[in-house]
Amino acid sequence: MYKYDHLDNTLVRERAAQFRGQVARRISGELSEDEFKPLRLRNGLYLQLHSYMLRVAIPYGLLSSSQMRALARIARRYDRGYGHFTTRQNIQFNWVSLENTAEILDDLAAVEMHAIQTSGNCIRNTTTDQFAGVAADEIEDPRPWAEIIRQWSTLHPEFSFLPRKFKIAINGAPNDRAAIAVHDIGLSMLRGPNGETGFTVWVGGGLGRTPMLAKPIRDFLPGADLLSYLEAILRVFNIEGRRDNLYKSRIKILVSALGIDRFRDLVEAEWAHIRDSALRLEGREIARIRARFALPPYDANVDSGPFAAKRFEDAAFARWSAANLFPHKQPGHAAVTVSLKPVGGIPGDMTADRMDALADLADEYSHGEIRVTHRQNLVLAHVRQDRLFDLWRALDSLELATPNLMRVTDIIACPGLDFCGLATARSIPVAQRLSARLAEIDERHDLGELTINISGCINSCAHHHVAHIGILGLEKAGAESYQVTLGGSSAKDASIGKIIGRGFGADEIVAAIETIIVTWLELRHDGERFLDSLRRVGQTPFRDALYGQDSRTE
Amino acid sequence: MARMVITANRLRDGAVVWRSAAGNWSPNITTAAIHATGEQLTAGLAAALADEKSGRVIGVHEVEIETRGGQILPTRLRERVRADGPTVSFA
Ligand code: SF4
Numbered sequence: 325m326y327k328y329d330h331l332d333n334t335l336v337r338e339r340a341a342q343f344r345g346q347v348a349r350r351i352s353g354e355l356s357e358d359e360f361k362p363l364r365l366r367n368g369l370y371l372q373l374h375s376y377m378l379r380v381a382i383p384y385g386l387l388s389s390s391q392m393r394a395l396a397r398i399a400r401r402y403d404r405g406y407g408h409f410t411t412r413q414n415i416q417f418n419w420v421s422l423e424n425t426a427e428i429l430d431d432l433a434a435v436e437m438h439a440i441q442t443s444g445n446c447i448r449n450t451t452t453d454q455f456a457g458v459a460a461d462e463i464e465d466p467r468p469w470a471e472i473i474r475q476w477s478t479l480h481p482e483f484s485f486l487p488r489k490f491k492i493a494i495n496g497a498p499n500d501r502a503a504i505a506v507h508d509i510g511l512s513m514l515r516g517p518n519g520e521t522g523f524t525v526w527v528g529g530g531l532g533r534t535p536m537l538a539k540p541i542r543d544f545l546p547g548a549d550l551l552s553y554l555e556a557i558l559r560v561f562n563i564e565g566r567r568d569n570l571y572k573s574r575i576k577i578l579v580s581a582l583g584i585d586r587f588r589d590l591v592e593a594e595w596a597h598i599r600d601s602a603l604r605l606e607g608r609e610i611a612r613i614r615a616r617f618a619l620p621p622y623d624a625n626v627d628s629g630p631f632a633a634k635r636f637e638d639a640a641f642a643r644w645s646a647a648n649l650f651p652h653k654q655p656g657h658a659a660v661t662v663s664l665k666p667v668g669g670i671p672g673d674m675t676a677d678r679m680d681a682l683a684d685l686a687d688e689y690s691h692g693e694i695r696v697t698h699r700q701n702l703v704l705a706h707v708r709q710d711r712l713f714d715l716w717r718a719l720d721s722l723e724l725a726t727p728n729l730m731r732v733t734d735i736i737a738c739p740g741l742d743f744c745g746l747a748t749a750r751s752i753p754v755a756q757r758l759s760a761r762l763a764e765i766d767e768r769h770d771l772g773e774l775t776i777n778i779s780g781c782i783n784s785c786a787h788h789h790v791a792h793i794g795i796l797g798l799e800k801a802g803a804e805s806y807q808v809t810l811g812g813s814s815a816k817d818a819s820i821g822k823i824i825g826r827g828f829g830a831d832e833i834v835a836a837i838e839t840i841i842v843t844w845l846e847l848r849h850d851g852e853r854f855l856d857s858l859r860r861v862g863q864t865p866f867r868d869a870l871y872g873q874d875s876r877t878e
Numbered sequence: 879m880a881r882m883v884i885t886a887n888r889l890r891d892g893a894v895v896w897r898s899a900a901g902n903w904s905p906n907i908t909t910a911a912i913h914a915t916g917e918q919l920t921a922g923l924a925a926a927l928a929d930e931k932s933g934r935v936i937g938v939h940e941v942e943i944e945t946r947g948g949q950i951l952p953t954r955l956r957e958r959v960r961a962d963g964p965t966v967s968f969a
Contacts, residue, residue: 351890353933371937373960376892406968418968421891670966741956742964750959752966802954 325388325693326471326616328436335479336433339440343367344426351423366446368439369425372745378417378428379442384452384470385413385696389683392694394435396679402428407679409664409672411736411787412491413451413696414442418743440478445486447477447558451493453501454697455659457619458705460651463513464521466496468613469550472605476551483558487565488573490558491530494523498816503698505529505537505818506790508575509557514544521547527557527587528579531784535820536576539584541591547610552603556595560587619654620691620706626656631709641716644727649712656709660690662702662719663726663734668760670752671737672700681722689715699736701729732762732774732841736787740780740797741804747780749797749804750830754778757834762841769845774854776837790814792855793837794821806833810840810866811858824863825871836870843869880942882919883910883950884926885960886935894960895935897926903935907950907961912943 328336343363350360364370368379380395387395395415399407402424403417410416420428432438441448450470457465473492477483483490494511495502504510510526523545529538545553557575564582566572579587635642650659662682665671674682682702686694689711690704697703707715719725728734735758738744740751755778765771777791781798788794794809805827812821828836841854843866848857858866867875884897895903896910904910913919919940926938941957943950952958959965 351933357930357936371887371892373956374892374894374963375887404968423890670968673968741959742966747956749955750965752964756966799955804955 325386326383326467326613332436333433336429336436336438336440339367339438340426340429340433343429347422347426362444364422364425365443366440367425367429368442369420369422370443370745372418372739372743373741374743375419376422376425377743378420378425378439379410380415380417380432380437380439381442381449382414382437382696383474384450384456384467385454385698386467387694387696388435389686389692389694391435391437392679392683392686394431394437396676396683398428398431399676399679405677406673406675408670408739409674409696409700409702411698411700411738411785412442412449413454413698414449415696416739418739443489444484445488445490446484447473447480447486447490447492449491450474450477451491451502451507451698453495453497454661454695454701454703455501455650455705456496457617458652458654458657458659459497459501460653461499462497462653463515464496465614465617466494466502466511466513467617468610469511469513469547470494471613471616472550472610473554476554476603483562486558486562487567488570488575490561490575492554500814500816500818503787503790503814503818506531506535506787506814507538509554510538511550516544516546523547523550525553525557528576528584530574530576531787531789532574533571533782534576535784535789536580537818537820538576539579541584541588548605548607549599551605552598552601553591553595555598555603556591559594560590564590620693622654622657622706623708624656626708626710628656628709631712634713638713640720640727641713644716644720644725645712647727647731648725648729652706654706658707658709658712660704660707660712660715661697661729662704662724663728664701664724665728665734665759666723666726667728667733667763668756671735671755674702678722678724682724685715685718699729699734701734728766730773730775732766732771732776733759734775735759736775736777736791738779738785740778744780746783747797748782748799749780749806751778751780751786751795751797754795754797754806754830754833758837761834761838765838765841771841772851772853774841787814788812789820790818791821792853792858793840795833795837798827800827804830806830806836808833808836808840810863811855813855817855822863825867825875839869840866879914879916879919880953881944882913882940883907883943883952884913884919884922884938885910885941885957886926886930886938889933889936896961897922897929901925901929903929907952910943910950912945912950913940 526538737755741747809821
């Protein structure tokens with residue numbers, strides 16, 4: 325794992341000290357809210373419906389067990405005993421008070437963590453594949469590159485006041501597990517003609533009010549040029565991006581207004597000036613960062629016999645193994661997804677006690693390392709196959725072993741109107757009711773891979789546009805109304821879902837989703853995924869089932 | 879005019895508070911002063927904004943309500959959630 329050096333340490337400690345002073349000045353009345361708000365947002369502190377909320381950065385979703393314990397302590401001491409993992413691979417504390425925030429930042433700094441750039445119009449946490457470094461299908465570990473981007477973008481003076489927030493995702497395998505198509509910049513790694521590391525660069529993806537998939541701007545960017553090229557893109561965006569209209573300020577709008585070719589010309593012209601500047605990454609520097617992501621020492625002689633035997637003996641273990649294990653590049657090992665989606669539970673929430681227990685399991689089974697996924701689950705990435713059964717039993721006793729990765733109960737949901745100041749409808753109770761209902765149907769019919777994401781407003785934090793079934797909560801005539809989109813995907817076959825028809829009330833939405841699934845089961849080919857059936861038959865059967873055939877002419 | 883109460887979040891901890899006739903801010907909506915006329919509301923808001931300026935509260939705004947069985951109920955769901963807390967238990 326990346327260890328802070330002296331510079332990193334000084335920076336986060338100074339930042340906490342500065343914020344302590346700013347809070348004191350706010351409370352004494354020296355700073356007005358108008359003056360203070362940008363300062364608190366720079367430290368990840370939002371005012372939500374019931375309280376302040378602190379968003380803590382987890383760079384590329386990677387945590388040590390001691391960091392997880394620190395988060396548990398914070399949850400207990402300053403919050404109500406739990407935290408909420410987000411689709412940005414970060415964690416949010418929903419109930420913090422302004423007076424305690426500086427102390428929390430101190431506690432975070434002590435374990436090399438912070439809340440810098442988790443808000444505001446700056447470059448946010450770079451996200452990546454939760455299986456980075458261990459995935460069997462990987463070209464190269466993207467985390468050193470994500471760390472290089474983190475160092476470059478942290479407090480970057482030129483990019484502190486961008487037209488709008490900016491999100492970068494990086495994926496190191498041919499299969500996209502980082503949703504790069506819906507990011508401001510998406511980087512997908514590949515090898516050049518001489519085996520050198522490079523990136524295909526995508527730009528202008530995003531969700532929200534105007535969902536768009538990213539467009540390719542460069543087929544092959546040599547690794548050494550990564551930062552200069554990113555800087556060129558950001559510079560063009562910073563100068564040309566719109567600042568007059570919040571809804572038109574993201575880079576996706578600029579790219580589509582100029583057209584990708586014109587945008588590329590501007591970037592390349594800018595790049596020509598800075599390509600050979602100090603931003604050029606030296607091999608030595610890349611190697612230095614890479615060394616910090618060295619994989620733990622694996623045992624080359626793990627006997628996978630017991631694992632196979634246990635799967636044969638224990639159906640529940642077999643089911644969990646089929647759903648929540650991921651192939652590891654090291655024979656005899658597996659990457660384990662720890663589900664934060666118990667049936668009927670709140671997606672992404674975790675109690676302090678479970679955080680502590682999981683930290684212990686990480687020490688025992690996975691070299692003390694934990695990852696946060698953009699699906700709001702956790703991963704133990706280095707587990708020996710002969711210990712999987714013991715780990716599963718331990719997870720099961722903590723209610724962290726729901727066998728549902730990428731299945732219908734693995735719902736992504738934002739905090740919605742129960743917490744979020746921007747929300748137009750609730751997401752969590754809908755997720756809970758759907759999960760309880762759909763678990764039964766999945767049990768009977770084995771629905772396979774089927775993703776459902778629920779956002780509580782058009783800001784789309786739960787990425788509902790790229791779910792196989794997306795749900796968007798709106799407010800219509802004072803009541804909650806849920807709009808359904810079908811056919812989204814954030815994987816390699818990325819697509820934006822299409823709205824199926826008029827919205828459903830809070831008391832109708834679960835039945836509507838059930839109707840969609842029942843309709844699908846009738847036309848499903850053997851073992852087919854929902855998304856593939858939908859792509860085969862189109863929306864009409866689903867629309868007919870929901871609204872009746874008469875609605876076709878409406 | 880629809881009847882209104884005045885609300886904000888407490889500066890120090892962000893808690894939802896409601897303004898009483900005596901000018902206190904309480905987490906309990908039942909103590910909120912109900913403004914039935916435009917003048918009352920304007921006067922209430924002016925006093926509330928003065929509290930915002932002095933740093934007691936932030937995000938002052940008025941909320942439309944109805945009363946049922948002596949209870950004060952905001953008409954919009956957002957404000958009902960603010961008054962009653964999240965509709966879900968946590969974690
Ligand atoms: S999608 Fe909307 S309601 Fe949900 S967290 Fe984002 S801003 Fe809040």
